[in-house]
Amino acid sequence: MEYNIINYNVLKEACNDIGVEFTDEIFEKFDLYKDLLKEWNEKVNLTAILDDEEIFKKHFVDSIKIFNFKPLMEAKTLIDIGTGGGFPGIPIKIIKSDIKVTLLDSLNKRITVLNDVVSKLKLKDVELVHGRAEEYLNEKKLRDSFDIVTSRAVANLTTLCELCIPYVKVGGYFVSLKGPNAEEELDQSRNAIGTLGGKFVKIIPIKIEDSELHHNLVIIKKVKESEKKYPRKWKQITGKPIK
Template sequence: MEYFDILNEASDNVGLKFDQDKYDQFMLYKDLIKEWNEKINLTAIKEDEAIVQKHFIDSMKVFKFDQLKNAKNVIDIGTGGGFPGIPMKIIKPEVNIVLLDSLNKRIIFLNEVINRLDLKNIKAIHGRAEDFAQEKQYREKFDVAVSRAVANLTVLSEYCIPYVKVGGYFVAMKGPAVEEEIKLSKNAIRMLGGQIEHIEKVQIEGSDLKHNLVIIKKISQTHKKYPRKAGMVAKVPLF
């Protein structure tokens, strides 16, 4: 029960309920991360407390954005070890979640987590964000796209905004210094049909870590030429 109180506090602070079953799922997830991290590179964060704070609580903080609590369909792009998608699913089981990652080894891990935690209405898919965004079943089909992937906001927006239906949101999880990224990305976001709505500041319980949620509303359809072909998005960012 070492981490129950801090996870409960974090959950309470975003307005969601926590209980023993959710705690047990988080602890099993932690153990699976540590076990699989010996075989494949999931995370550089290996200590129990750091996994709880920097992965689990940080992921739960997306619910500081209230509209996300009403989202039915969410896609987590560049999910890696399942962040923020799996903690989101644990803390709010009603949401339908798609986890997308380009590395198949991670997808195998994520499927193991989904099975072992007995999670429902969640699936992990292997592929590039640029490719799946052109497929009819994924393009502009999600209430919210979330991403904690390591890429600048201009690049992330081209990966993520095409998945969001008009009226939905892209939530980019960013570190404490986002002002310059936001300034440089505004035109690209507009070209993709989005508009920055606000920045939600978050504090991680039990630490001095501070992060930001960049909330981007989808206000018009994304032109079918976006996202561009694999490799182009990062090599030649939109400005």
């Protein structure tokens, strides 16, 4: 098989950076994932990024940089809230095949796409869920149940904390993939983090190979169970954020 050398090298360098063995099989899965995204994007709005190299850098590499947070390698269960085109949940699964991943999204069309992606990439132990984060938690009794909860650029950090922290088991982590304004968002969400049973651990700066992009991982540890009243209904979460 003939590979695009630029995308191949970018992914290889990223895997080296996170301490993961890079293989041709890994690249082939990401390359097929890229093709499926572009194909499906003609029918369902998944991404505004359609250039092959940009997909690799801004979606795939950005997602797998979460492995700079080393405890992720020990995790057995993960839920990706507002997964969209499958980021970062599917890239995490490609890199760490033994983790059970749940992909949650409020738009059923995207879940249909991800079903096709998961099937064609031959990924096992991936659950796809159409639902809203603030409702699905109580419907399926998933409170305090996941080792890792992830969310990437879905909403501001205060809102994300209320949606995500209740899913995390005590001793587990909420990892929010954020842009350059992570520090500012963190300052505005510190009370929410504590109220929801979390404790801020650190921000891990992320560098995307061969680009000027600078992103951040905001790491929050769950130190006590979230009160049953959280998460509230969406209008309350956004209209009266936890101060």
